Amino acid sequence: MDRLLQVDNLAVRFGPMQAVKWVSFTLHRGETLGIVGESGSGKSTLIWALTRLLPETAAINSGEVWFEGADLLRLPPDRLRALRGTRISYISQDPMTSLAPGLTIGQQMMDVLHREPWSAREKRARVIDALDWVSLPEPERRTEMYPHELSGGQRQRVSIAMALMLGPDILLADEPTTALDATLEVEVLDLLRRLQRETGCAVIFVSHHLGTVATLCDRVMVMKDGEVREDGPVARVFAAPQDDYTRRLLLCDPAHILTPTRRQPTMADAGTPGAGPAPDPAGRVKTEEAPALSVNGLSVTYTRRGVLPVALGGSVDRVHAVRQVGFEIRKGETLALIGESGSGKSTVARAILGLVRTDGGTILLGTDNLTAADRAGWQAARAEVAMMFQDPAGSLSPRRTLGEQVVEPLVVHGRRGEATRGKAVELLTLAGLDGGFADRYPHELSGGQARRAGVARALALSPRLIVADEPTAGLDVSVQGEVINLLNGLQERLGLSILLITHNMAVVRHAADRVAVMLKGQIVETGPTARIFAAPEHDYTARLIAAAHHDLPTHESA
Template identity: 45%
Template structure:
């Protein structure tokens, strides 16, 4: 057996057609040994994902030109036919894709999709495959796996869809796992468990891992070696400890400088900008603390009282209601003008459903939602469409929220035209919006599939800003972005808030970003808020056990502290599905500090 499981030599990738070819990667050379974890890091658009797709031979043949060689387990797979690669994909090399909703088949149940891999590659019977699928779903912490195995992707949250993708990739215990941002959509506790799961499988099977990520904390935690890519080229590679401590490349230093450690010694009461760094890693603009939000007699920007949203669960035979998913349960909070309230918690806890319920995209079962004193639940369809100009949402999945048939300029102009703006003005404003989020105006004529995941997310942020809203619900708005772009977008959001007086409901699982952007933080668990209070109180003096568990699971961007994150023993996500007649018990909150409330366990 050769020491190297994967060897990539002088890989060059170009897109287009004769005679116009655009080079996206050139002279990329690296290798991965048996049982080794190699992290590929770099900004969105640097060529990380396209390199992985080239290894898997998943790029379109007619519009792609690939040079160089790719060897897997001593065999030149870059010269394999499609038929030969079918036996390799999923069996010997598995890939976890970046965007789970576009990677899962919406017409097939979760169980059938994972089972298809086992039937195809392991020749299992359908019954045996189903039993194996249940074990895999339990292993990646899907709650109520036996009941949810027959559900479809749209029934799952973004984080749970990502866990399904991980289960599918690990089904055949491959020799090489290519993980393209596998923990981006996951909260820190599940991220911790998934990284431990991958590590366990490595130890058992000597599985190698090519880990594509922009989270330098994850890189420090798991990677034996690190490869840094910039603008389609490999600019540095070496042992992870050396990359973190002795790197001489300005770009690598800038990536590391953009990492925000969760350090209680510097917690402050209001949002703080990321320091901005120049080409040589020098500080160009220091951290600035945002002004405090003072209470006043005016109506809050957004008021939510006793919001409850539930979904019926029906049996497959007679379509009778057999239970209810208690997605959001008696949630109450207020957001003042110019304030940011962050909503944090595990995937599937009800964060995104809360945001959708506020916008009436999902009809709540009960509760009151007021925007600047006006009750959204009592508005007609026309009134609600008009009112939504003042409250916009940045959705979690940027690819699914952009129409693949629309050019970017059409996607940006559509909300402005719906708001009554004339076409000439909207067309003039589109390049300004692109520049605002750090994209080139000439990209307006591209389609969504021509952008990286991070670039698509920036387009979605630009679209949300197009009608000059007063409240923005940001559902994982920076989760798809690499660390340097994430810092730029967070700074942009803070600057816009200071300039325009915007209010944010910032839904996130990234505690380091939450610590930066928030005035106040609300922690959700199983559809309920278990703790809410000022940022400094939640981050520096968390009182609920679940909040402390979230904070303890945050990865640290320091290879010398690898393995020191506190491991949760026996922590399982509880089942959110209740009987149809179930009545939630009344909850009592204790005030443990100024404006700091904690749910008291019954």
């Protein structure tokens, strides 16, 4: 194989922080190189540095990036610009922010072709071809649409089409599937694999997810704190990791642990996988008592009004977000509600918290009927049900300390007297953060710590039920296990019931007692976790599980 890109001693710093530490590697023509690492390991910084697309706050200290006999780091700006998009292309992480909001898909894609000598008509035809190529339905109509009118998966397809439209030699993909849910991730990975086969371009695929890299790449590079810890063929690295960090990372990924266990190994104690009991619900789940939560025939409809009032013949669009959903959660039990984005699982959570109006059905919290509750009833109910928000850093106020925020639910519920610093420290300790965190601000926290702060706040009112919305979304695999352990541990100590909303099947396997699968607003299957994984009844469930397995390529050898 001939060398396409040669990186020598590349180092990048952000102020005093050395983000990439003298990294060298080679990319061959047609090769797929995976770069794996936790957030902050410098993997994204590394690939954006290759064509000098870092923010102004970053500085490249040293290094050379050789591409076709030229050092990209020293190329004059206009010559470098001529390579961007044509020879070297990027796909960035978040499809929600990677396209300009004020221009149509067509306008943005035509802009990518700005250097080509084609007529506007021909450019348009090529844009439509490119969209068709990435299997976007109705490509012609899509060109007239704005990014916000497309779903996340569709936008990522558009980004891929844009990146590959001019047939680049190198595609740099920065976590292109991280923001997508499992089934979409599989689709996008399949698409990337197909396109790579068709174009033969070399790919550098950055991800924090080992499994994803393993399925897609020939070679993998493991990064930690700006250094390359391991570089080798995928099969070898996964089967026989030579670096201790890689080894621990592989052991700690909940997706790699196929035997259900309520105690995940963590980076700190890696080497003792599967420590702790299997999720045997006997004794913990109070089957003989009345359920903590029971939902029957729940329906939620969103309406969208047309131009004219209904009385004047205006139209009303009704979207049945949730239709006739029923399930119950016993005391001390974890029920996982799974399904892809848009399946209605978050709407169910919002209904339980009284954040949307229900159109039918009942929600019984213990013996209280929430659907018939008045303001005071809801106020009381909200002390019993706590929400763990999906984006913990975003759901904390940046201007107040954790100590103030974790006891805020007490203040809201008129128990200001109990909202003491002592209580805050107690809650933080319960969530596994030491008392010193009470004086810290959210921006000082890592993803895992923010998640723990969210748990501490959820526990403030000693709730009976916790609704955990995607508790591991956006977390490094090395921390996912810790969050699972935390939820499981709290459940055992406090007898909590947990409604776990997620599309991460690994979390479901290790934390849930039972699973309810949602599809298009309805529950299509419910059952004990082990049975669902072993013998899914519904096609859709099987697909979800298969999508998760997709991430586990070499597990039998690992």
